Amino acid sequence: MSIEARGQVHRRAQRDGTERDPTHYPVEKKMGEDSLQTWIVELLRPLIERWYGELGRPRFVGADQFIYYQQFDPSKVVAPDVYVLPGVAPGRRVRSWKVWETGIAPSFALEVVSSDEPYKDYVDAPERYRELGVKELVIFDPDWERGRDRVRWQRYRRLKTRGFVRVETSNVDRIYARVLGCWLRVTGAGEDARLRLATGPEGEDLFPTAAEAERAAKEVERAAKEAERAAKEAERAAKEAERAAKEAALERIAVLEAQIASAAEAGGKGSGAA
Numbered sequence: 001m002s003i004e005a006r007g008q009v010h011r012r013a014q015r016d017g018t019e020r021d022p023t024h025y026p027v028e029k030k031m032g033e034d035s036l037q038t039w040i041v042e043l044l045r046p047l048i049e050r051w052y053g054e055l056g057r058p059r060f061v062g063a064d065q066f067i068y069y070q071q072f073d074p075s076k077v078v079a080p081d082v083y084v085l086p087g088v089a090p091g092r093r094v095r096s097w098k099v100w101e102t103g104i105a106p107s108f109a110l111e112v113v114s115s116d117e118p119y120k121d122y123v124d125a126p127e128r129y130r131e132l133g134v135k136e137l138v139i140f141d142p143d144w145e146r147g148r149d150r151v152r153w154q155r156y157r158r159l160k161t162r163g164f165v166r167v168e169t170s171n172v173d174r175i176y177a178r179v180l181g182c183w184l185r186v187t188g189a190g191e192d193a194r195l196r197l198a199t200g201p202e203g204e205d206l207f208p209t210a211a212e213a214e215r216a217a218k219e220v221e222r223a224a225k226e227a228e229r230a231a232k233e234a235e236r237a238a239k240e241a242e243r244a245a246k247e248a249a250l251e252r253i254a255v256l257e258a259q260i261a262s263a264a265e266a267g268g269k270g271s272g273a274a
């Protein structure tokens with residue numbers, strides 16, 4: 001069904017009061033995915049969700065859902081590898097997202113360049129995200145060294161005067177994501193490449209995963225318990241030293257008293273003999 005035909009059906013539905021959109025909007029992809037892409041997303045998505053939680057600004061952070069941005073035209077769709085929906089609570093079930101139903105478009109999106117169709121993400125993706133209305137798009141190419149015209153990072157921003165434009169390209173290991181308010185940083189290489197969040201002026205501090213944060217908390221707790229035990233041990237040692245000092249002082253006093261008594265006794269006997 002053409003867009004015009006769908007529009008006629010929609011207008012008819014409005015007149016009839018049914019308001020039903022007859023368009024079919026698929027909710028899942030029917031193609032496979034590079035395992036490296038999957039591993040990158042599986043690590044990064046919950047990291048971004050935790051990051052917003054730590055900031056006290058919880059957001060819905062999704063991955064690989066279809067996002068439709070023009071009613072009656074299911075070809076107007078993107079499926080970001082990772083995306084952020086501002087004003088939407090974490091944990092909400094999203095099978096697909098229709099921008100016209102909520103008026104909310106992703107504020108941030110990340111695309112990991114496909115190993116099968118790399119130039120789709122270089123050419124098609126920016127235009128689709130421009131139409132979608134996303135504020136910031138980051139494109140990461142894990143295989144950037146395979147082509148002279150490929151780069152590790154591309155960052156697009158929506159600017160007031162210039163619209164949606166590419167503002168940065170880079171082959172270094174990190175890039176600053178303005179919408180997220182932190183750095184995206186590559187760790188590992190080749191098949192072990194992963195994307196992490198990082199903080200600090202130059203992105204030098206990795207934001208921990210939930211498992212890392214739990215291990216760190218346990219380590220802090222263990223260190224605190226060790227310090228408490230050491231403090232108690234020091235307290236016991238101090239009391240023991242104090243007790244020993246008192247006993248030694250009492251012994252010295254007893255010895256002196258005995259010496260004084262002995263000297264007095266010896267002096268008394270001497271006086272009697274005279």
